[in-house]
Amino acid sequence: MAAEHVVIDLDENGHEPAERSGITQAIVANRRKVLLQLVAAFVIGVVLGGFGVGELRDSRAQRERSTVVSLVALPESGYSGGSNSRGTVQLNGQLTLVNTGPAPITIRAVRAERPGVQVRGMGQARLVRPGGTGQILVDLQLECSTAFQPEPLSVRFSVETEDKRLREVRYPVALVGSAWQEDALSMCEPPLDS
Missing domain, CATH: 1.20.5 (Single alpha-helices involved in coiled-coils or other helix-helix interfaces)
Incomplete structure (x- = not known):
């Protein structure tokens, strides 16, 4: 096996x-x-x-x-009469605003004050598109002897942004050499006696 x-x-x-x-x-x-x-x-x-x-x-x-609010403000002549009372000139002017920001803004109010200078917006709101310009009428009260100092005037703007919120923005405006100074000084000079 x-x-x-x-x-x-x-x-x-x-x-x-x-x-x-x-x-x-x-x-x-x-x-x-x-x-x-x-x-x-x-x-x-x-x-x-x-x-x-x-x-x-x-x-x-x-x-x-x-x-974001970014703007530039330039004083422009908007002269439409005025008065000179004891060395203080009252006249109308305008601010040209340039929106350098990325969104539209609405300027609601303008105001500035320092010794010898008062600037107040005339109450109208102004929409300024991005890259666009707009003009705002202002009332000016300027003392002939003290208004035009070398330092710029800090102007406050009440601005409504695209999100419907109010913001305060300041911008320095140079008065020396501006159209406002030219208009005011022509009224500050005493009249020539003939």
């Missing part, structure tokens, strides 16, 4: 019962499916989160732009 040698190869796959092999494949397939769903959810979350952050950043930048 010949002896049969039975050799079992332990490295060989596929010796599990068919029923158990199918369950294992189903578990692996389910794990892959769940993993793919998690990866897809993560990718969608990243995309939506990036979009949301971008929109939030744009919204914040727009809000910041709408609150």
Whole structure:
């Protein structure tokens, strides 16, 4: 009788019962499916989160732009008569405003005061678009002897920004050499006797 040698190869796959092999494949397939769903959810979350952050950043930048006030004010002759009483000249003038900011602004009020000078807006509001100009009529009260000092006059503006909030802005206006000085000095000079 010949002896049969039975050799079992332990490295060989596929010796599990068919029923158990199918369950294992189903578990692996389910794990892959769940993993793919998690990866897809993560990718969608990243995309939506990036979009949301971008929109939030744009919204914040727009809000910041709408609150910025940047303007330049230049005195212009708007001379339409005036009076000289005891060395004090009262006349009408105008300020030319240039909006150098990124959003439209509405100038609600203008006011400035220092010894010898009073400037008051005449009450009308003026919308000035970005990069645009507008004129505001003002009443001036100037003392001939003290009004025209070398330091600029700090003019306060009450400005409504695009977000409908009022802000106070100051701008230095040079009076020396301005049209206001020219108009006032012509009235400050005593009349020539003939």
